[in-house]
Amino acid sequence: MSIVVENLTKKYGEQKAVNDISFEIKTGEVVGFLGPNGAGKSTTMKIITCFMAPTSGDVRLDNDSIHQNPEAIKRKIGYLPENNPLYLDMPIVDYLRFTAEIQGVAKSQIPTRIGEMIERCGLDREKHKNINELSKGYRQRVGLAQAMIHDPEVLILDEPTTGLDPNQIVEIRKLIKELGKEKTVILSSHILSEVEATCDRILIINRGRIVADGTADTLRSQSQGQELLKVHIEADTSAAEAAVRSLASVEKVSTIDGKDGWLQVQSKPDLSSRKEIFDLCVKNKWYLLDMTGQETRLEDVFQKLTK
Amino acid sequence: MSKIWIITRRELASFFDSLIAYVMIILFLGLSGLFTWLVGSNVFLLNQASMQVFYSIAFWSLFFFIPAITMRMIAEENKAGTIELLITKAVSDSQIVWGKFFACLILVLIALVCTLPYYITISQLGNIDDGAVIGGYFALLLLSASYISIGLFASSLTQNQIVAFLIALFIGIFFQLLFNVLGGTLRGFFGELFLYLSMTSHFESMSRGVVDSRDLIYFGSIIAAGILASQVMLSKRNWQS
Numbered sequence: 001m002s003i004v005v006e007n008l009t010k011k012y013g014e015q016k017a018v019n020d021i022s023f024e025i026k027t028g029e030v031v032g033f034l035g036p037n038g039a040g041k042s043t044t045m046k047i048i049t050c051f052m053a054p055t056s057g058d059v060r061l062d063n064d065s066i067h068q069n070p071e072a073i074k075r076k077i078g079y080l081p082e083n084n085p086l087y088l089d090m091p092i093v094d095y096l097r098f099t100a101e102i103q104g105v106a107k108s109q110i111p112t113r114i115g116e117m118i119e120r121c122g123l124d125r126e127k128h129k130n131i132n133e134l135s136k137g138y139r140q141r142v143g144l145a146q147a148m149i150h151d152p153e154v155l156i157l158d159e160p161t162t163g164l165d166p167n168q169i170v171e172i173r174k175l176i177k178e179l180g181k182e183k184t185v186i187l188s189s190h191i192l193s194e195v196e197a198t199c200d201r202i203l204i205i206n207r208g209r210i211v212a213d214g215t216a217d218t219l220r221s222q223s224q225g226q227e228l229l230k231v232h233i234e235a236d237t238s239a240a241e242a243a244v245r246s247l248a249s250v251e252k253v254s255t256i257d258g259k260d261g262w263l264q265v266q267s268k269p270d271l272s273s274r275k276e277i278f279d280l281c282v283k284n285k286w287y288l289l290d291m292t293g294q295e296t297r298l299e300d301v302f303q304k305l306t307k
Numbered sequence: 308m309s310k311i312w313i314i315t316r317r318e319l320a321s322f323f324d325s326l327i328a329y330v331m332i333i334l335f336l337g338l339s340g341l342f343t344w345l346v347g348s349n350v351f352l353l354n355q356a357s358m359q360v361f362y363s364i365a366f367w368s369l370f371f372f373i374p375a376i377t378m379r380m381i382a383e384e385n386k387a388g389t390i391e392l393l394i395t396k397a398v399s400d401s402q403i404v405w406g407k408f409f410a411c412l413i414l415v416l417i418a419l420v421c422t423l424p425y426y427i428t429i430s431q432l433g434n435i436d437d438g439a440v441i442g443g444y445f446a447l448l449l450l451s452a453s454y455i456s457i458g459l460f461a462s463s464l465t466q467n468q469i470v471a472f473l474i475a476l477f478i479g480i481f482f483q484l485l486f487n488v489l490g491g492t493l494r495g496f497f498g499e500l501f502l503y504l505s506m507t508s509h510f511e512s513m514s515r516g517v518v519d520s521r522d523l524i525y526f527g528s529i530i531a532a533g534i535l536a537s538q539v540m541l542s543k544r545n546w547q548s
Contacts, residue, residue, distance in 0.1 A: 049395040053545035075397040085388035087317075089324060101313045102396045146392075 002026050003048065003154065003184065008057035010043050010208075017043040018054070019208035025201075027153075030180035032199035033188035036306050040208040041188040042082050045158050048186070049079045061154065075104055078147035082158040084140055088132035092123060092142055095131060096149055103150035117145040122171070137168040144175065155179060157187040161194060173198050192298045206306040219301050227267040230256070231277060232290035237261055243280055249273040261289075310398045314406025315413065318380070322414055331372055332418045339364045343425060356433030361425055362443045362514045366506075369415070369451050370483050374475035376414060377458025378468045380407045381537065386466040390541075400541045404534055408455055415451040419444060439516035446513035449526040450506060454479055456533025463540035482506045482529070 003025040010018040018040040025031050033041040046052045048059050050070040058065055064072045087095055096117060100110045118127050121141040126134060131142060140160065147155060160176065161169045176198050179185055189195050195202055196216045204212040204219070212219055233240045237255060241263055245253045249271040256262040267273040274291065281288040322328040342364045343350055350360050384390035393403060429435055454475070461475035462468075483506055490502030502508060509522040 046391075051391055051395050051544065071397050071399065074395055077395070079392075079395045081388065081391045081395070083388060085392050087321075087389055088387070089321060090317075094320070098313065098317050099396065102310060102398060104397055 002062065003186075004060045005044075005048070006058045006060070008044065008047060008059065009055045010040075010047060010052070011055045016208050018047070020057070021205075021208070021210055022057075023203060023210060023213065025184060025186065027184055028180070028182070029201055030176070030185045030187070030199045031201045031203060032195035033186065033203050033205055034190065034192065034195050034302065035188075035205035036190060039205045039306070041205055042158055044205070045079075045156050045186065045188060049077055049156055050074050075150065076153050078150065078152035078155045080143045080147045080155075080157045080160055083162075084143040086131050086139060086142060086146075089130065091130050092118075092127050092134075092145075095142070096145060099146045100149045105150050113149055113151070117149055120148075121145040121175070136163050137165065140164060140168070140172065144172070148179070153183060155183050155185045157185065159188055159190075161189070161191070169194070192302055196298055204302065204305050211305045212301070216298060220295065220298065222301075227272055227274075228294040229265040229267070229274065229277070230290070230292045230294055231263045231265055231288070232261055233263065233281060234261055234287040234289055235284070237263075240286065243284065244277060247273055247276045247280065249276055264294075310402045311406045311409065314398070314403060315409040318407055318410030319413060322376075322410065327376070328414055328417075331376060331414065332421060335365075335368055335372055335418045336421055338368050339422065340425075350429065350432075356429050356435045358426060358429060358435070358440050358443050359514065361422065362447065362510075365419075365422075365447055366450065366510060367483075369447065370454065370479055371476075373411070373415065373451060373454040374458045374461070374472045374479065376411050377455055377462055377475060378471040379462065380411070380459055381462040381541070382465050382468050382471040385463075394541075394544075400538050401534075404459060404537045404541065408452075408459060408534060411455040411458070412448075412452055415455070416448065419447060436516060439514065442516035442518055443514035445518070446510050446522075449513070449523075450510055453482070453506070453526050453529040453533070456530045456537070457482075458533075460533045460536040460540065463537040 005021060005023050008018055008021045009016060021040075021044060033044065035041050043052070047054045047066070050066050050073055053066070058067060059073075060066075061073050061076055064076075066073055087098075090098070093114060096114045097110060100113055101107075105113055118124055121144055123138065123141055123145065126138055131139060134142065140163075144157075144160070147157070157176070161172050164172065173194065176185060176187065180198070180200070187195075187198065199216075201215055202212070202219060203210055212222070214222070231244070237260060240261075241253055241255060244250055244263060244265060249267050250265055250273050251268045252266040254264045256264055265273060265277065277291065278288060280286075319328075339361060343361045348360065353360060381390070384393065394400070398406075426435070426440055457478050458471075458475040461478065462471040464474060465471050482504065486501045486505035487507045490498050490500075490505055492498075493501060503525070509525050512519060513522055
């Protein structure tokens with residue numbers, strides 16, 4: 001089930017919440033929408049799930065378009081909206097049955113599907129309760145169960161782990177990873193580690209536009225570009241700094257505040273200065289105590305792109 | 308199974324789980340029973356084997372009760388955000404509105420069925436015109452359907468149930484009372500128009516057992532207009548800014 005989004009725009013008054021977004025998601029990908037609050041993540045999801053019509057543009061799932069055949073699309077998608085709204089006055093099992101019926105699950109299949117979902121989402125001990133008696137974590141599981149009840153080919157989860165405690169977050173992530181093996185999953189988040197841990201591919205969205213698209217590693221290396229080293233040399237700091245600066249492969253050197261003998265070294269593009277620094281220390285009989293490459297964190301990439 | 312029926316069943320279950328259904332039915336039976344049998348110009352005072360007393364009581368009690376049933380139907384879903392969940396399931400906007408409409412109508416129907424003992428009792432007391440009885444119940448059902456569709460529209464306008472209740476009463480009072488009063492005071496075209504718009508004359512002729520196509524068209528148009536307007540309000544999310 002591939003999803004094709006073409007030139008999607010959604011205006012709220014003068015403001016463009018989503019501004020000419022295009023991308024394609026292939027079957028079996030787990031894609032994370034990453035972006036600051038109000039970047040247009042939820043709006044994009046609401047359009048894909050046919051909750052809202054876009055101002056212009058189109059979304060297609062295989063051969064169905066949101067404009068021509070919304071009901072066919074809705075049947076193929078399982079959706080967990082932001083804040084996980086549920087009919088609080090209903091018992092879990094009744095609610096799952098209602099969802100299954102309305103999503104067109106065959107009547108003979110419904111009891112088995114409900115059983116599977118209850119088991120898979122860990123709701124077994126709570127299954128006779130009303131939804132309003134459940135804690136937030138369990139409600140989230142009910143939200144996931146209702147999204148998956150008709151075995152959809154695409155799962156769209158809007159901030160699936162907000163308000164959960166760390167253990168629950170780990171469990172939900174595990175569940176999403178498991179689901180990602182067989183289904184196409186789109187999830188949104190503003191928690192970077194979460195997206196990094198669960199997604200094959202990351203789309204960073206800012207002010208309604210896609211500003212980056214790729215795996216966590218490619219995003220990091222794209223933004224990194226130049227090698228960054230942290231070096232600890234046991235010698236006179238200013239002498240070492242001057243010597244390192246004079247190396248051919250080094251572009252920039254700075255001392256690190258409060259740490260005597262530590263230097264931060266940025267190499268010229270496509271060059272590595274590790275060997276030269278080592279040779280320099282050998283030549284001057286300095287002890288090289290430490291030399292570590294600084295990996296750009298996803299946080300830095302994110303901040304750079306969304307400022 | 309039809310999508311409409313699935314939604315109707317869920318709404319009905321919610322009526323009965325939340326006790327709204329029982330409270331409504333008991334209040335309706337209590338009020339209409341009190342005025343039909345005990346207080347005011349009751350059956351015994353009129354000394355006729357007819358259901359007219361009950362119909363004129365029900366004409367007013369349904370007017371107040373129906374907005375109380377319909378007020379939460381869409382407003383609550385708007386407020387809780389569950390409307391997003393419902394719309395993104397494989398149903399159309401019109402199936403959602405019709406599903407909720409039938410749930411309310413069935414609840415009213417249950418309340419009306421509970422008044423059948425009135426008919427049985429009165430028919431023991433003298434010769435009752437069965438045609439008028441059937442016409443009367445039919446008129447009550449159409450009247451209820453009209454107010455339900457108005458109530459659903461009011462509920463689709465807001466997230467607040469009280470506001471929905473008041474809007475439904477406000478729109479309803481024109482059909483229930485004001486058009487009749489205006490039609491009585493004005494002459495000429497507008498007088499006729501307001502009289503046609505008033506529920507009173509349509510309801511009264513039907514509850515005497517006279518079923519005219521003009522009355523059916525009248526109720527049918529109000530129902531259609533209310534349902535359509537609710538659908539428009541539901542789909543507003545598609546173009547609102």
